[in-house]
Amino acid sequence: NAGVTQTPKFQVLKTGQSMTLQCAQDMNHNSMYWYRQDPGMGLRLIYYSASEGTTDKGEVPNGYNVSRLNKREFSLRLESAAPSQTSVYFCASSEVESGRLHFGNGTRLTVT
């Protein structure tokens, strides 16, 4: 049971480059999320998808776009990376009833 799978695990970008973080879950969850985690701060929600075909902004959406490709996959795109986007990114999915979040292993992104 793979759970939530994120790729890549590490990435270094130059300012202005673009990239897409991939996320897939095999637990048949309707809801999926993208968070970022910075030192001294809690995880902050970037975007979420309540169900296939819908996406909504979270707390810190600027500079990001998302796509809910199907029920399993939810990708996060940085169109023009900035040093302020250096962070650890986590994808998660959840059981709506319990609210429990299942996280992927994270992507460590550095923008120089």
Next chain:
Amino acid sequence: RKEVEQDPGPFNVPEGATVAFNCTYSNSASQSFFWYRQDCRKEPKLLMSVYSSGNEDGRFTAQLNRASQYISLLIRDSKLSDSATYLCVVKTGGFKTIFGAGTRLFVKA
């Protein structure tokens, strides 16, 4: 004021000690409460949900005080393997889940 606040620690305790973490939240409409554990450079994992009546899971006890808007986690008989960051998490309804910044715990032999 942050929506969920935790003492960042670190808490340094010897093996076998009892340690307690507190967390306060600002939204009185919050509905669900959790403690997650995060090991260094790893993803957060659910430790336990927190219920109004309080709940226990082995050495871990969680309490919720809705009137005072705080949540606590008590760890008894600390083990070296308990060393981690403990995240207080509050769900306010819909899809809004707020994470505290975490409390770091170091358990020493």
